[in-house]
Amino acid sequence: MEIFDIAILGGGMLGSAIGWGCASRGAHVAVLDGGDVALRAARGNFGLIWSQSKGDGAPSYAGWTRDALAAWPALAETLSGFAGRDIGYRAQGGLVFCLGEEELEARRAFVNRMHNQGASDLRLLSRAALLDLMPSCKLGPDVLGASFQPQDGHINPLMVLRGFHAGLAAAGAAHLPGADVVQIERDAHFKIHRADGTAVQATKLVVAAGLGTQRLATMIGLDVPVRPVRGQNIVTERLPPMLPLPASALRQTIDGTVQIGITNEDDGDPEPRTRVMNLSTMAARAVRILPSLAQAHSLRSWGALRPMTPDKLPAYAQSDTHPGAFVAVCHSAVTLAAQHAGPLAEGILAGRLPDAVAAFHPRRFHV
Template sequence: MTNKQTATPYDADVAIIGGGLVGLAIAVGLIKKNLNVVIFDEGDQAFRASRGNFGLVWVQGKGDTCVEYARLSRLSAELWPGLADELSAVTGIDVQLEQDGGFFFCFSEEELEQRIEMLKSMRDAQDGDYPFEVLRQDELKKRLPDIGPDVTGATFGPLDGHVNPLLMLRALTEYFIKRGGKFVNNGTVKEITPEATGFSVVSEGQTYRYGKVVLAAGLGNKALAPLLGLEAPVEPNRGQVLVAERVEPFLQYPTSHVRQTREGTIQCGDSKEDVGFDEGTTTEVMAQIAKRAVTLFPKLAQAQLVRAWGALRIMTPDGYPVYEQSQQYPGAYVVTCHSGVTLAAAHAGPIANWIAGEGFNLDFSMEVFSAKRFSV
């Protein structure tokens, strides 16, 4: 099934700059509305954050200082089963979504009490509708028998989950293609020019014209946004990930530091480093990640590590997304976030609706996510 061909003077209705999880999810949402959509994908020279993430669909604790972001994260988690089902129906790919809840671990009573107070304040900000549980060591041991004795306790979020991010990337790509979407591969974009109507995009010496342009290029948005009267004050933040061999299933829930995939492998991470655009790994950080994983689950001391990688998060100064349409050049949008997995269902839903001109249809204004907040 292909998307409906609309009468237009443009090469397509919408150009999306960036073929990662963010750009693809928006493209899926737009193409469902019978819009002609083209994605410019930079190719293997891109930083490829979508291939290096942890795969969490995470709600608890997100938006502790921004209630709108907390609501958006929760909405996206609620929409995720529908997205997963639709991707499977169209592509035959199971993205391995599981949403049975997730644990955030604390290693001292002080740390646990601080987290409890933070989650309570989030619950108060949402009129009491923000579910979570607190489990100290004895209670935690009943839920996770293999937990280590040095873990003071944990908070449990029943809305949390995880997916296989590589299968997710593949499913979004195949869905987009099957519905008639087009890629400009190795399409590095350096010129975008607003015209009387629409926009021209120059990539690899070729010029194309589109009715709307969506900047979803991750770290590349910083240089592209000013071309369209927008801002994307993003900087890289490196996370390193370790993967251990397949072991007998013992961890049915994703956690803040360790998760077991459906295939049985163990994924460990959650490091945060300001090292510029260095995607590498370091022995020091990998050792810290491994030590923490063994502290959480001592049985992992016997597991063999099989690979490691570093990937760059896309971070704004406050950690929250930027969603904004250009006031100077209407029809140009910037979409920037570091939670491309969690927010994918929102990007394919209400964010795509907003870009399509149907409004945001939520109980808060998009203004809260404007980059103007950084210059106030």
């Protein structure tokens, strides 16, 4: 039986980034994937490359995110080449709009708090400053200001995933979709048994299976609590340019469509369903920001599930009981993709995770 250097359990955004990062450095990689039936968080990702709302009270997360943003330009160029088209990476800054005085004051307090934690580039813009920044943007009267982070941006997450998958193929990785993992054995190598009766052997393995992470992590001696948090999205028809910068829950893509989102429904429901009440609330807020959207046609709406840890931060670890077995899970796999394909993959190849992720060990959930 063929023995791979590394088996990645999960072919979504996180697993594909780690797998490509390892394969592009010469490792013989197998990606075990659920295929098209998998509940991919990438399908519901809003597409932001985002730092301004992350890291409050968690400096390690803030630093990990900032480093990811710094590495994204080079990664975007590489992935566009693999995908065969522009993956939509734009990083001219990002906004969080404030509707009314209460939201403005809450955002002001947040910006001040983040300044005290080292986020010196994040700033609060008045309505007048917003109009100076985007003179062609017709904002609604309820928009009183916004926070602005000049390093933030956005991307097409499905094209990112396509780029990683094409990069895996170019690096000679094996993509093995369509069957769940049912057992992991450890002898001279890891032997990964699948529901279709096949097995894969590898010297190392990485559990990066999103909502399936908790079940698989127990097979390598790790307890990593993960729950589903639903997000819903709306996308409109193609429209004339109206929003030059992406915002939290509102962005215009390079194709001209406007994407509206995204909910955080932490209700324990394991289905990626949509709900009219939530969609209408999202749409109403978007129209308050950009009144011209009231005339736009909605083309489709959808829901997806994010894998969320109890404190909403990533979790990375190597197993003490199964050396050479690693776990990785996060809800921000697009923003952090450059880190997962870079230093995290390098650490897995070396057999030691980077010091930058030491704070994200899942043992913190059991103290």
